[in-house]
Amino acid sequence: MAIYLDSAKLDEARQAKDLGWVHGVTTNPSLLAKAGVEPEVVLKELAVLEFHQVYYQLVSQNVEDMLIEARKAAEIVKTGLILKIAPTDNGFRFVAKHANEFPCCVTAVFNPAQALIAREAGARYVAVYVNRATKQMGDGLCLVRGLANVLAGSQTEILAASLKSTKEAVDAFLAGAQHITVPFDLLASLPIHPLSTQAVEQFNAEDFGIRLKP
Numbered sequence: 068m069a070i071y072l073d074s075a076k077l078d079e080a081r082q083a084k085d086l087g088w089v090h091g092v093t094t095n096p097s098l099l100a101k102a103g104v105e106p107e108v109v110l111k112e113l114a115v116l117e118f119h120q121v122y123y124q125l126v127s128q129n130v131e132d133m134l135i136e137a138r139k140a141a142e143i144v145k146t147g148l149i150l151k152i153a154p155t156d157n158g159f160r161f162v163a164k165h166a167n168e169f170p171c172c173v174t175a176v177f178n179p180a181q182a183l184i185a186r187e188a189g190a191r192y193v194a195v196y197v198n199r200a201t202k203q204m205g206d207g208l209c210l211v212r213g214l215a216n217v218l219a220g221s222q223t224e225i226l227a228a229s230l231k232s233t234k235e236a237v238d239a240f241l242a243g244a245q246h247i248t249v250p251f252d253l254l255a256s257l258p259i260h261p262l263s264t265q266a267v268e269q270f271n272a273e274d275f276g277i278r279l280k281p
C-alpha cells in the first residue's frame with residue numbers, strides 16, 4: 068500500500084516529501100503543463116527529493132520514440148522511475164516489449180479488459196481515474212472492484228487516481244486498489260479529523276508527560 072502525490076508542482080512535491088509518509092509522485096502531461104516548468108527540470112528536481120518512485124508518462128506515439136523518451140527519463144530520474152503508458156495499441160506494444168527494462172503503469176484504464184491486457188503485457192500497475200469514471204460512467208468504485216477481480220493473483224497492482232475526497236480515497240482502497248494518488252490539498256487533509264484536533268487540544272492543555280529539561 069502506498070500513497071502518492073498527484074502533481075508536477077515542485078513546491079507541492081517538496082512539502083509532500085517533508086510529510087515523511089508519501090511514497091512518491093505521479094505526473095502526467097496535463098499536470099506537467101500546469102507546473103509551468105520544463106518536464107526535464109521537474110523530473111530532475113523530483114529525483115533530488117529521493118522519493119521511492121516517480122511516475123512519468125510517455126508522450127511519444129510510436130514504440131521506437133517511446134523507447135528513446137523512456138531512456139531520457141531514466142537518465143534523469145535514475146532510480147524509482149515508473150513509466151505511465153496510455154492504453155493504446157502502441158502503448159501495450161511498448162509494455163509487452165520493454166516492461167522488463169522499465170516498470171510500467173498503464174494509465175487511464177476504464178474497463179477490466181484493458182487491465183487484463185496490461186497484466187498480460189507485464190505492467191506493474193494500472194491507474195484508474197475513479198472520480199472521472201463515476202462522473203462519466205456512473206460508478207468508479209465498481210470499476211475498481213472489476214479491475215481488482217481480473218487482476219487478483221497477478222503481479223499487476225491498482226493505483227487509484229482522480230480522487231476528490233478522503234472518503235473516495237478510502238473507498239478506493241476498500242474496493243481493491245493497492246495504492247492511491249491524490250492532489251496536494253487532499254493529501255494535506257488526509258491526516259485531519261475534527262475530533263482528532265479536539266483530542267490533541269485537550270492533550271496539549273494537560274501537557275503532562277516526561278519533562279525534557281530537569
Ligand code: G3P
Nearest residue numbers: 073095196198199228229
Ligand atoms: O492522475 C490522474 C488525474 O490527474 C486525473 O484527475 O481530476 O483530471 O480526473 P482528474
